[in-house]
Amino acid sequence: QVQLVESGGGLVQAGGSLRLSCAASGRTFSSYTMAWFRQAPGKEREFVATISWRGDSTYGADSVKGRFTISRDNAKNTLYLQINTLKPEDTAVYYCAATRSLIGVTPPAYNYWGQGTQVTVSS
Numbered sequence: 001q002v003q004l005v006e007s008g009g010g011l012v013q014a015g016g017s018l019r020l021s022c023a024a025s026g027r028t029f030s031s032y033t034m035a036w037f038r039q040a041p042g043k044e045r046e047f048v049a050t051i052s053w054r055g056d057s058t059y060g061a062d063s064v065k066g067r068f069t070i071s072r073d074n075a076k077n078t079l080y081l082q083i084n085t086l087k088p089e090d091t092a093v094y095y096c097a098a099t100r101s102l103i104g105v106t107p108p109a110y111n112y113w114g115q116g117t118q119v120t121v122s123s
Contacts, residue, residue: 002026002112004096009117022079022096030074033099036081038092047105086121
């Protein structure tokens, strides 16, 4: 089992950048496929990006390609999401998630979730 805690969210102006972090407990972080999802008010949870357990394979949603970068540091048990050129439509609660399965792009593919961190982008 793994416990996840996100941080790094905040209020930023459009065009700005943020780096989200997800700290994982336990000694098996490196065995999990990790992902970021986001959920805007009134909308369903949306896939953002995922990364393999070794960090050698990543995949991102079309809406964030070129602006968002997912990475991980298994030595620090931490997952990251670098967000550049923020847009007002990026406003959402961002969640990290973990699974022992292969890369997936839907919420049911992930077993463990953090509590989320709010990102608000002003125009």
